[in-house]
Amino acid sequence: MKPTQKGKRGLTRLWNAVFYSLDGFSAAFRHEDAFRQEVLAALILIPIAVHTPASGPGKAIMVASVLLVLVVELLNSAIEAVTDRISLEDHVLAKRAKDMGSAAVMLAVINVPVVWLLVLLA
Secondary structure, three states: OOOOOOOOOHHHHHHHHHHHHHHHHHHHHHHOHHHHHHHHHHHHHHHHHHOOOOOHHHHHHHHHHHHHHHHHHHHHHHHHHHHHHHOOOOOHHHHHHHHHHHHHHHHHHHHHHHHHHHHHHO
8 A cells, every 4th residue: 555645745746646546547447347448438439529520619528528427437436446345245325325426427428428419519
């Protein structure tokens, strides 16, 4: 386990934070099938968004909608990991936390085609 960031300031803290973030991406990619699938979708959708006839802000919103799915999936995976760390036994609150995280991912995924249609059909 890595030492805490507490007490570190400035560039040292920022430098360490970059590596902690890369560790998080790596862990999600290694251990989460959904994250890998969403990264693959992002690798396809982001270049498509950039090459659409949409305006600059429209393209940015389209890309942001795709990146939001990855952000929400990372948070959902973190919730699941912490919940499983506490206990693997079935518990109503653990199920609720995991289901809410899953619902957040679903809303982020639904957001992508809605945003893209609004941008492209406007």
